[in-house]
Amino acid sequence: MVTRRQFFKSAGITAAATASSVGSVALAGLPEAVQQTRPDTMPPLAPPNGRPYNPVVTLNGWTLPWRMNKGVKEFHLVAEPVVREMCPGFKAHLWGYNGQSPGPTIEVVEGDRVRIFVTNRLPEVTSVHWHGQRLPNGMDGVSGLTQPAIPPGKTYVYEFEARRPGTFMYHPHADEMVQMAMGMMGLWVTHPKAKHPLIDDVDRDFCLLLSSYDIEPGSYTPKVMTMLDFNLWAWNSRVFPGIDPLVVGHRDRVRLRVGNLTMTNHPIHIHGHEFFVTGTDGGPTPRGSRWPEVTVDVAVGQMRQMDFIADEEGDWALHCHKSHHTMNAMGHQVPTMIGVDHREVVKDITKLIPDYMVMGERGMHDMTEMEMALPDNTAPMMSGQGPFGSVGMGGMFSVIKVRKGLKRGDYRDPGWFKHPPGTVAQEVQGPTPPYQDGAATPGNGSLGSMPRTPQGDSDVEVKVRKPGSGSGHRHH
Numbered sequence: 296m297v298t299r300r301q302f303f304k305s306a307g308i309t310a311a312a313t314a315s316s317v318g319s320v321a322l323a324g325l326p327e328a329v330q331q332t333r334p335d336t337m338p339p340l341a342p343p344n345g346r347p348y349n350p351v352v353t354l355n356g357w358t359l360p361w362r363m364n365k366g367v368k369e370f371h372l373v374a375e376p377v378v379r380e381m382c383p384g385f386k387a388h389l390w391g392y393n394g395q396s397p398g399p400t401i402e403v404v405e406g407d408r409v410r411i412f413v414t415n416r417l418p419e420v421t422s423v424h425w426h427g428q429r430l431p432n433g434m435d436g437v438s439g440l441t442q443p444a445i446p447p448g449k450t451y452v453y454e455f456e457a458r459r460p461g462t463f464m465y466h467p468h469a470d471e472m473v474q475m476a477m478g479m480m481g482l483w484v485t486h487p488k489a490k491h492p493l494i495d496d497v498d499r500d501f502c503l504l505l506s507s508y509d510i511e512p513g514s515y516t517p518k519v520m521t522m523l524d525f526n527l528w529a530w531n532s533r534v535f536p537g538i539d540p541l542v543v544g545h546r547d548r549v550r551l552r553v554g555n556l557t558m559t560n561h562p563i564h565i566h567g568h569e570f571f572v573t574g575t576d577g578g579p580t581p582r583g584s585r586w587p588e589v590t591v592d593v594a595v596g597q598m599r600q601m602d603f604i605a606d607e608e609g610d611w612a613l614h615c616h617k618s619h620h621t622m623n624a625m626g627h628q629v630p631t632m633i634g635v636d637h638r639e640v641v642k643d644i645t646k647l648i649p650d651y652m653v654m655g656e657r658g659m660h661d662m663t664e665m666e667m668a669l670p671d672n673t674a675p676m677m678s679g680q681g682p683f684g685s686v687g688m689g690g691m692f693s694v695i696k697v698r699k700g701l702k703r704g705d706y707r708d709p710g711w712f713k714h715p716p717g718t719v720a721q722e723v724q725g726p727t728p729p730y731q732d733g734a735a736t737p738g739n740g741s742l743g744s745m746p747r748t749p750q751g752d753s754d755v756e757v758k759v760r761k762p763g764s765g766s767g768h769r770h771h
């Protein structure tokens with residue numbers, strides 16, 4: 296078991312100095328405001344007191360330590376501006392809690408009495424809504440409706456009993472559009488107090504929040520008015536290749552808890568396994584309602600809890616199945632160029648813009664390996680190196696690494712999977728049989744957007760201009 300002090304040390308967190316905006320007298324008697332300075336996935340926080348449970352792992356996040364005060368678990372959240380590294384080389388100026396966005400995960404046990412102090416170090420009012428919880432109305436955190444908004448510099452306290460087990464979220468209910476667009480959110484897990492008929496024990500328990508941002512390449516602050524056209528799709532305010540892998544042992548029982556606080560739905564897709572949806576933010580699902588899936592849609596404001604047995608070794612992708620959501624900023628300004636030969640045009644353009652680059656004539660995979668001059672502080676659009684080259688992904692993407700012989704509680708990255716000989720797709724040697732050109736040839740009844748060139752010309756040249764190319768696409 297990790298002591299509180301050891302946890303602080305190993306997790307790289309520090310007790311924040313008393314805020315200048317909140318007098319030390321006012322804070323005397325409050326639990327210390329623990330702050331996290333790193334964006335790494337922190338080891339699970341084994342409960343140092345209270346009822347035991349198997350703690351969760353927050354991907355690229357951490358769990359907030361508490362103090363026990365006469366049988367009440369006391370937490371201290373500090374709402375404040377933070378600098379979040381969203382992936383190596385790209386930092387965002389967000390708002391969050393205790394040094395990070397999302398805020399720390401709060402973990403308690405069904406039946407716990409919980410007291411949460413919330414200090415507001417933002418330049419405007421805030422509040423905290425405990426999404427999904429059963430609680431007294433006045434603790435629900437809707438500013439103006441159930442409480443006055445918390446003014447800047449003030450500390451409010453919430454107190455209630457964690458009445459039912461499950462995965463919940465917390466977020467402001469004051470100037471929500473701005474504050475959630477700026478990254479203010481966190482996860483809350485209530486573990487069952489005893490063996491629960493609908494909640495199975497698991498070996499590894501991961502949680503993440505889906506969030507989205509609109510940050511112009513080269514800038515730091517999200518555009519808060521954006522409603523749909525976000526350009527960064529994040530898990531716990533990280534984008535691939537900045538999202539840590541989910542390391543699990545072979546045959547481990549694994550749980551994924553995914554909450555969605557973006558403005559659109561996300562079909563979360565697992566490779567190589569099937570999962571069952573075993574819970575929502577409404578609670579555990581009845582066993583008779585469960586069926587196997589490899590993709591589950593997580594709608595706006597929902598949580599989905601998926602259980603699976605990791606019985607296939609390897610490096611398995613886990614990602615949002617909206618392909619725009621596995622790309623980072625910049626992708627949406629690029630016009631579709633497939634089938635366009637714009638070499639002549641480029642000569643004219645480069646007279647005006649010397650750095651102009653031809654992109655996407657043969658698809659966009661080349662962009663994953665292109666050395667592009669990006670503005671400072673920009674996430675690569677799609678990158679991430681795998682053992683076989685570029686993965687060509689960004690945004691909501693990670694890898695479940697299933698390995699034999701992992702010790703319980705070992706979450707260190709085991710490196711890339713070593714495939715047994717003969718189990719990797721490979722190039723076919725020898726001559727390929729001739730291919731009969733079919734309907735997609737001009738003059739053959741239809742006009743393909745990418746007509747084949749005459750046989751014998753290995754360098755594909757394209758002479759057809761695709762109608763409508765050059766107009767940027769919008770996504771939603």
Ligand SMILES: [Cu+2]
Nearest residue numbers: 561615617620
């Ligand atoms: Cu998505």
